[in-house]
Amino acid sequence: xxxxxxxxxxxxxxxxxxxxxxxxxxxxxxxxxxxxxxxxxxxxxxxxxxxxxxxxxxxxxxxxxxxxxxxxxxxxxxxxxxxxxxxxxxxxxxxxxxxxxxxxxxxxxxxxxxxxxxxxxxxxxxxxxxxxxxxxxxxxxxxxxxxxxxxxxxxxxxxxxxxxxxxxxxxxxxxxxxxxxxxxxxxxxxxxxxxxxxxxxxxxxxxxxxxxxxxxxxxxxxxxxxxxxxxxxxxxxxxxxxxxxxxxxxxxxxxxxxxxxxxxxxxxxxxxxxxxxxxxxxxxxxxxxxxxxxx
Numbered sequence: 001x002x003x004x005x006x007x008x009x010x011x012x013x014x015x016x017x018x019x020x021x022x023x024x025x026x027x028x029x030x031x032x033x034x035x036x037x038x039x040x041x042x043x044x045x046x047x048x049x050x051x052x053x054x055x056x057x058x059x060x061x062x063x064x065x066x067x068x069x070x071x072x073x074x075x076x077x078x079x080x081x082x083x084x085x086x087x088x089x090x091x092x093x094x095x096x097x098x099x100x101x102x103x104x105x106x107x108x109x110x111x112x113x114x115x116x117x118x119x120x121x122x123x124x125x126x127x128x129x130x131x132x133x134x135x136x137x138x139x140x141x142x143x144x145x146x147x148x149x150x151x152x153x154x155x156x157x158x159x160x161x162x163x164x165x166x167x168x169x170x171x172x173x174x175x176x177x178x179x180x181x182x183x184x185x186x187x188x189x190x191x192x193x194x195x196x197x198x199x200x201x202x203x204x205x206x207x208x209x210x211x212x213x214x215x216x217x218x219x220x221x222x223x224x225x226x227x228x229x230x231x232x233x234x235x236x237x238x239x240x241x242x243x244x245x246x247x248x249x250x251x252x253x254x255x256x257x258x259x260x261x262x263x264x265x266x267x268x269x270x271x272x273x274x275x276x277x278x279x280x281x282x283x284x285x286x287x288x289x290x291x292x293x294x295x
Contacts, residue, residue: 008072008097009038010065015198018063022089034062035129037196041069047189047207048127048153050074057123057146059112059138060131062086064093070127071101078106078118112138115145122148132157132203136164136176143183143210144223152210153189161188161206173271174237178230181275182217184210217275221282226275229282233270241273241281242266249285258284 010018015036019025035041044066050056054074061067061079063086070077071094081087087109095102106119113134126142126149135156143149156164159172164180165188166173180186189209194200219226232248233241241264242256249255256266262280264273 009041009068010036010063010097011038012036012198015063015065018089018093022085024063024085033129033197033199033201035065035196036198038065038069040192040196041066042072043190044127044129044153044155044207045069045073047209048125049151050125050127054125055121055123056125056127057118057142057149059126059128059142061090062129064090064097066127066129067094067105068098071098071105074104074125076104076106076120078108078120078123080108080110080112080115080118082109082111084109113141115142118146122146124148124150126152126154129155132160132201135160136179139164139210140179140183143180143212147212150212152184152208152212154208154210155192155205156208157201158191158204158206161208164208164210168272168274170271175230175234178234178273178275178278179227180210182223182226184212186210217279219276219279219283221279225282225285226279229278229285230270233273233278237270240267240269244270245281254286257286 015034050070050073052073052075055076056070056074058067058070058077058079061081067077067079079090081090087107091107094105108115108118123146130138139154163172163174163176165186166177187209189207192205192207194204228248229245232245236244241259242252245255246252249258258281259266261284262277264277264281
């Protein structure tokens, strides 16, 4: 792999020049905050553990700050961009700043939530500065859709990072924590200051590392059924599980039966349960009509 020139990455002036040339004004609607610091994007790539053999998928590449840093290391990079102007401009930016790597770059012009396949080899890593307003659904969609993704590093709002990495019993443990843990071992991987973005956001950012489980959660329940229990438990997180799961189970008594069969106290609350316990509850749901455990 030939080394790109040291000035290939985008600095503050480059980002502003590119944006001005394209008539781009970052929008809150799409959560656009462009990284303007080369050291930060290199740190993200390093923290993500990107390897020379990796095929990396990036969501929301924007003007290409992180994309260029990924191309310095990875074998291939596929970027998914929803914005028409940014998607049209990115290939030219890559070709101009890193011509020897341009053939290793692919662009998918789409909403990430609609992406079900990607060009080229299957992705082995996901690295992204995710728009704050859609970070969790996009992350979960990508992990579900592309099981070949082994390692993920996302930059998200610090509060979202805390939720994703939280464990049972934490005040911020909830839907994102459990669902991310279904796929991966999740942990905080650092903080990012506001001054590395343009425009500077009014919230702090955090890095979250997700390493896919080598062995899936042991359960006979389907993922969608486990997630249905999680959704019900946290829709009324202040209630006991006997009450919160009544709608899901068909009645409070049916919810209690599923909980007891799963070895979970009916008086417990969702915030105290592991993903394995949610899976056990899903396994033990009894359908009212059949009187049998539902799958």
